[in-house]
Amino acid sequence: MGRLIKYNDNSISEITATGLASGSMVLIKEQTASSSASISFVDGTDGVVLDNTYNTYLFKFINIHASTGANFYFNMSTDGGSTYNVTKTTTFFWCYHDEADAYSPDLSYRTGNDLAQSTSYQPIADGFGTDNDSNGNGELYLFSPSSTTFVKHFISRINIQQGGASDISMENFSAGYGNTVSACNAIDFKFNSGNIDAGTIKLYGIRES
Secondary structure, three states, X not given: OOOOOOOOHHHHHOOEOOEOOOOOXXXXXEEEEEEEOOEEEEOOOOOOOOOOOOOEEEEEEEEXXXXXXXXXXXXXXXXXXXXXXXXXXXXXXXXXXXXXXXXOOEEEEOHHHOOEEEOOOEEEXXXXXXXXXXXXXXXXXXXXXXXXXXXXXXXXXXXXXXXXXXXXXXXXXXXXXXXXXXXXXXXXXXXXXXXXXXXXXXXXXXXXX
């Protein structure tokens, strides 16, 4: 039996020449690294929106490549990017498996990558390789960054190909909150050493359903 699909006024208003609207994600800004020390998204700068326009924001990491073997970090700002030092409490775990099937697959909590009321940058991917074909791909959700009532939750998941002597598929999971009721209006991504050699970060806003 066929399924009856009902469209509301919003659905009809978003019909375009190519068909129905493709979804609730709106691309806000795309930045591509080229030996970049960091990549920042600052509300009101170069077309970036990071305010109460959307309740949920999504950063997508595409083919991120490190100049040196390093960990990928992020931090938040409440002063338009003048300082990235929001106090955070976080958690981090990973799982991995290697190409040669030589190691026992691992799933473990990484105490060295969590924060407890710290203003430091938060690791969101651990141990990028520097082989030419090594890269990382994933995403980070940030919820209600402009709220002046609630803390600022994030959830991140990134898979990296850790090159070198043992090629490993490593899935990195991180989550936590910025412990501030001030609006967060800028986000910065960088490695703990070396540059972001290549790769793209896309910022999306997600409409409320």
